[in-house]
Every structure is written in C-alpha cells, then in structure tokens.
Amino acid sequence: MSIQPLEFEKPLFAMKDKINELEQMSQSMNVSLEGEIERLKTQADEVQIKLYRTLTPAQRLQIARHPQRPSCLDLIQMLSPDVWFELHGDRCGTDDRAIIGGIMEIEGRPWMVLGTQKGKNMKENLVHNFGMANPEGYRKALRLFQHAEKFNMPILTLIDTPGAYPGMDGEQHGIGQAIAMNIREMARMHVPIISVVMGEASSGGALGIGVANKIYLLEHALYTVISPEGCASILWRSAEYASRAAEALKITSHDLLEFGIIDGVIEEPTGGAHYDPNLCAERVKETVLLGLESVTSLGGSAEWIQQRYDKYRGIGAFCE
Amino acid sequence: MPLRDWFASRKSNTDKLDASLSNQKISDDELCRLWTLCFQCHEQLPTKDFTQNAKVCPKCDYHFRIGAWERIAQLTGQEEYFQEHGRCESQWFQELFGNLTSADPLGFEDTQAYRSRIEDARKKSKLNEAIVTGEAVLGSHRVALGVMDFSYLGGSMGSVVGEKVTRLIEYALENRLPLVLFSSSGGARMQEGTFSLMQMVKTGAALARLHEAGLLFISVLTEPTFGGVTASYGTLGDIIIAEEGARIGFAGRRVIEQTIRQKLPADFQTAGYLLKYGQLDMVVRRPSLRGTLIELLRLHQPYQTSHIAQNQKITGAKKAPKVKAATS
Ligand SMILES: [Zn+2]
Numbered sequence: 001m002s003i004q005p006l007e008f009e010k011p012l013f014a015m016k017d018k019i020n021e022l023e024q025m026s027q028s029m030n031v032s033l034e035g036e037i038e039r040l041k042t043q044a045d046e047v048q049i050k051l052y053r054t055l056t057p058a059q060r061l062q063i064a065r066h067p068q069r070p071s072c073l074d075l076i077q078m079l080s081p082d083v084w085f086e087l088h089g090d091r092c093g094t095d096d097r098a099i100i101g102g103i104m105e106i107e108g109r110p111w112m113v114l115g116t117q118k119g120k121n122m123k124e125n126l127v128h129n130f131g132m133a134n135p136e137g138y139r140k141a142l143r144l145f146q147h148a149e150k151f152n153m154p155i156l157t158l159i160d161t162p163g164a165y166p167g168m169d170g171e172q173h174g175i176g177q178a179i180a181m182n183i184r185e186m187a188r189m190h191v192p193i194i195s196v197v198m199g200e201a202s203s204g205g206a207l208g209i210g211v212a213n214k215i216y217l218l219e220h221a222l223y224t225v226i227s228p229e230g231c232a233s234i235l236w237r238s239a240e241y242a243s244r245a246a247e248a249l250k251i252t253s254h255d256l257l258e259f260g261i262i263d264g265v266i267e268e269p270t271g272g273a274h275y276d277p278n279l280c281a282e283r284v285k286e287t288v289l290l291g292l293e294s295v296t297s298l299g300g301s302a303e304w305i306q307q308r309y310d311k312y313r314g315i316g317a318f319c320e
Numbered sequence: 321m322p323l324r325d326w327f328a329s330r331k332s333n334t335d336k337l338d339a340s341l342s343n344q345k346i347s348d349d350e351l352c353r354l355w356t357l358c359f360q361c362h363e364q365l366p367t368k369d370f371t372q373n374a375k376v377c378p379k380c381d382y383h384f385r386i387g388a389w390e391r392i393a394q395l396t397g398q399e400e401y402f403q404e405h406g407r408c409e410s411q412w413f414q415e416l417f418g419n420l421t422s423a424d425p426l427g428f429e430d431t432q433a434y435r436s437r438i439e440d441a442r443k444k445s446k447l448n449e450a451i452v453t454g455e456a457v458l459g460s461h462r463v464a465l466g467v468m469d470f471s472y473l474g475g476s477m478g479s480v481v482g483e484k485v486t487r488l489i490e491y492a493l494e495n496r497l498p499l500v501l502f503s504s505s506g507g508a509r510m511q512e513g514t515f516s517l518m519q520m521v522k523t524g525a526a527l528a529r530l531h532e533a534g535l536l537f538i539s540v541l542t543e544p545t546f547g548g549v550t551a552s553y554g555t556l557g558d559i560i561i562a563e564e565g566a567r568i569g570f571a572g573r574r575v576i577e578q579t580i581r582q583k584l585p586a587d588f589q590t591a592g593y594l595l596k597y598g599q600l601d602m603v604v605r606r607p608s609l610r611g612t613l614i615e616l617l618r619l620h621q622p623y624q625t626s627h628i629a630q631n632q633k634i635t636g637a638k639k640a641p642k643v644k645a646a647t648s
Contacts, residue, residue, distance in 0.1 A: 168576060168588070174555065180553070180556050204548055225516050249426070317424075
C-alpha cells in the first residue's frame, strides 16, 4: 500500500518521485545518470532527516491522525496474531463499537485489551463512530475491566480518540458519569494496567479507559485536555488558531514526559507508525512487557493500586 | 417614570423597604443597591427580601448564581455575618488549604497571558482559586465541605482545584467525615493543559478510597456544571443532588448541536431533564438545600459501621507528596 503524503511531506515525496523517474530513465534509455541520482538521494536524505526532526506540534498532530496510521485493531492483530476473542456489549442493550475489547495473548500470557477504534475509511468510521464512544462503550469497558480483575489478567488500553461523542443520547445516558465511574473503578483495580496512546488522546473520553500504572505515548501521539481546534475556538475565538493552540497546550510526547505525566515515549519508524506498522508494533510490545514487568515486580495488588494512586497524586503544579 | 418616583410609588404599595425613601439625601446608587432586578421575570425586588430568600426570586423562583462564601454562609446559617464580612469563618466553618494558588506550568498565553488572567480573577472574585474547602458543621454534623465558585475563571478545574478536592477527600478519610461537594464549573482549565485533565483522575482515585472506606459523599451540582467536573467528582456522589435551575452536562449545548446538526430541546441539560433521564437522585430548591443535606447526613450516620468499611482493609490516606511546579 502506498503512503498518502501529508501536506508538509509533499516536497520530500516530489524529490523521491524525481529520483524514481531518473532511475527509470537511466534504465530504459541506457544512459548513466548515477551521479545525478546519487546527488539527489543524498539531498533527499538530508531533507527527510531535517523534516522529521523539526516537526511542529501541529505536524505531529497530522501524523497522529493519518488515515493509514495503525488502528487499535491493527495493533492487536500484530501483538497477538493467533489469539483474539472480541467480547461484545454492555449487557444493557448496546454494543458500542467505538470501544472494542477482548482477550489476546502475548508470550503465553492472556491480556484484556480495550481500545478506542478509529476507522480507515468512511464505512469503518460509521461502524466505530470515528473512535468517539458513548456511555455504553465506557460501561462495556468497565464490564471487561471487572472480568480481567476476576481472572487476574493484566489490562492493556490503547487510546486513539478525539474525545467522547458529543451527542444528545450521550447526555441522557450519563456520559460524564460513565467516564467518572471508569476513572474511579480503574483506580482501584487489583490487576496491573498499562496504557498506550497510539494517536490522539483527547479529554475525558481518553481517561475513561486511560487510568493506568504506566502510560506510554507513541512518539507522535498526544494527550490533551481539549482538541487544539476546540481550544482555539474557545480561547482565540477561531479554529484557525489550532496550530498555535497545539503549541501552547504542550501536548507532545516529549513535553508530557518532561512534565512527568507519562512514563515513556515509544519511538516511531521515520515519518510515523504507518511507514512500518510491524516495527512499531514490535516496539509497543517490548515497552508494554517491560512496563508490566516493572509493575508486577512491585509486589501484589495492594502495591499496584498504591503505585497508581501515587502516580496521579503527584500530578499538579501549584504554589503554597 | 424617573427611577426615584418609581421607587417611591413602589414603596407606598409594598412598604417592605427599610430605608426612608422620602429622605431625599439618599443617592441613586444606594437606591439601586436596595433593589434587585430579576433576570428572568424582570421584577424589581427589594434586595433584603431577595437575600433573605437565599437569592431566589420570590416571584418566579429564579435562582441567582451565588459565590462560594455566600453558599457556605447559607449552609451554616451565617448569612448576616457574610453580608458584613464577605467571608464566614467561625466555629461553623474553618477553611482548609486556602493558601494554594495556581502556578503556570505551560507558560500559557492566548489572547491574554494566563498569569494575568489569574490576577484578574483573584481581584474580581476576591478568591485564591475556584474552590473553597474546609470543615463545616451542618446542623449537628461535621462534614468535609468544598464549594466551587464560578466567578473565578468560570470555576475551571486546574491543578489547585484538583489538589484541594483531593486533600479534602483525604481529610475526610483521616477524620472519618462525610464529604459534601458543591460543583459549579465550565470544566477542566485549558491553560494548564494535560495537568488539568489529570486532576480528574487524581480526584477520582481519592474518591475510590473514600468509597472503599464506606464514607458518604453527597455531590451537589449547581448552575452550571460541565466537562471535566461532570466527568469526575461531580457525578461520583453516593447521592447526586442538582440545585433547581442548574444546567448540567458533559459536552456543551453548542458543540452537540454542531455535531448532530439538530436543534436541541429547550430543557436539554436542565436539572429536570437529567432527573427525567435518571442521572440525578433529586432536584432541590436552594432554600431547602441545607435542611435536605442535614436530613441525609442524619440518615446516613451508620456509615461508620458500613459492611464495606469492615470488609476492606482501610488504608489511611497517605500524606500527599510535596508537589513542585513541573516547570520553573
Ligand atoms: Zn423573578
């Protein structure tokens, strides 16, 4: 599958096209253009290194939202290619597929995995509601968390959501309460919880499956209180200031690591996870297993709960 | 009719006003202070009647928004003291954690720098932050009480609000007190970014401990309660009360209308609407709130011997680690 370039990648893609063209020309016309091709290749490499080293928060956001970025289900497939039982429904009348959940197996150990699922095309997005869950999705998640607790499975949550769905039914059915209840219950789960933000983690909709012993972000992923567009339209009164807001909110993986809000950054393949999903999945797996190891080594469930408490207890900036 | 004549004619009808209106030395400003215009029914009300009625319009029942200290005064029966002093610390209410103030961890600046917004808010509201926390006596019950104040940056929840709520919960745990929180908030405070977001978890995790300790938490949602507060402690009460006239929700009305491309019903997100959809235990008028809380506290007194508390090993709240501003 060929990669769809983002706007800021287009000059680089144009250079690569040019190189291909020259290579074909030198073959078909049997002329030696090697010098020229080499020169262009070196130039393209330099441009590429510089481009991805100096990404602005707004450009990272575009990578995080790239339609070809591996989704939660893609990642599960790569983490656990042989075992995957999706578990459906909140047992109160609904299966909200903006959040998917089920049991997978990594290196012989069963995991409960939950994630917000974005689609790659319109058809998938209609099924998964663009990864924007309703209260029923959070209540399904809670049911599966409790299942994991009962059977002593560690929990992995994969987050990629623009937020909970802002709809009329959601308010009637208590979207705020559903998220709040998950936060409270995840805080006191007797099993280790690891969370990986794969794309965008926006507002309370992310926290509804996001309370964890360890939080990792993919390099270009972000964790924010409000989408930069939403922030811009409130504070600057225009969504056009979204890139300013993305900068001001300090939502990149490196900012959050520096603030001590997250526990680690998972390096992505050059250009982003979609350039090499398997490599990305391999790194996620490594990080998640290390994270689990460091949590379980603390002792038993009392220590895991305490570590989770202390982690969030220490987040805040104030004077006294 | 000139204002003065209008007041004079009113006076002859109602006779409710103490100040002598025939005394021509009284200034227009003072006159204005003696009367209050109801936003809803546009009736001119004698301010004294209106204040004695807990700032609820006696004519149309409109509940005016009130600040944290006034709320505390109403709950602890100290309105007169509050009218004079603007605060009400006494044996009925002792403030805790009042010295906490905001840092600016992101160095945030939009059309105005966050630091200068904070200064403006402190001057305007005469508060250190968007919540006042402390120990109160309601009737004969000691409670850990927190009251948010919308006049401070829209009652938004940043690090300080999150920290004060968490400390209050830990105080309730240490002293085995019931917790009463009054919310009034536009949601998480954007200017503190992800720090604000994580306060939802910090407070929620502390409430998990309160829950396991079998202590009562009554959440009172007042006009308006939205966003991150609705999606954390606001809706985690064992009992959730909405004050009459409150609008409560997660997403804002405008955002929802834009998303679903549909007009929402007029009563959407009102207290009555949420009661109908099962999101609240009750809607209470302000003059009845104090009495309702005292009765509920009385009925839940056996919380000390709740079986949850007996079955769970209660770990006392750990002393909060000293938290430093993440950026200097
Ligand atoms: Zn009125």
